[in-house]
Amino acid sequence: MVDIMPKQIEDKKKILTRVKRIQGQVQSVERALENDTECADILQQICAVRGALNGLMTELLEIHLKDTLVVGESSELQRSQELTQVSKILKSYLK
Numbered sequence: 001m002v003d004i005m006p007k008q009i010e011d012k013k014k015i016l017t018r019v020k021r022i023q024g025q026v027q028s029v030e031r032a033l034e035n036d037t038e039c040a041d042i043l044q045q046i047c048a049v050r051g052a053l054n055g056l057m058t059e060l061l062e063i064h065l066k067d068t069l070v071v072g073e074s075s076e077l078q079r080s081q082e083l084t085q086v087s088k089i090l091k092s093y094l095k
Helices: 009-034 039-071 076-093
Strands: none
Touching: 009 039, 039 076
């Protein structure tokens, strides 16, 4: 399996910032449930979490493709294997 972590420090920082923001959103959902917040409000928070996760997936995928297929010094076979792996991940994500 090919390494999918961003290689650039600034990319890694952006990704980690997004993850921390998502953690905060999930904790907010948990607090809302504990405090018997209105269901519609909780559902709205869950929508925000889902949107944030989609954004994280998109950004990490873009960084990964750039690092491995555009910037990387990989052979045609390696690129083909990488595309197969990313395709499987996307199919799983979109189920």
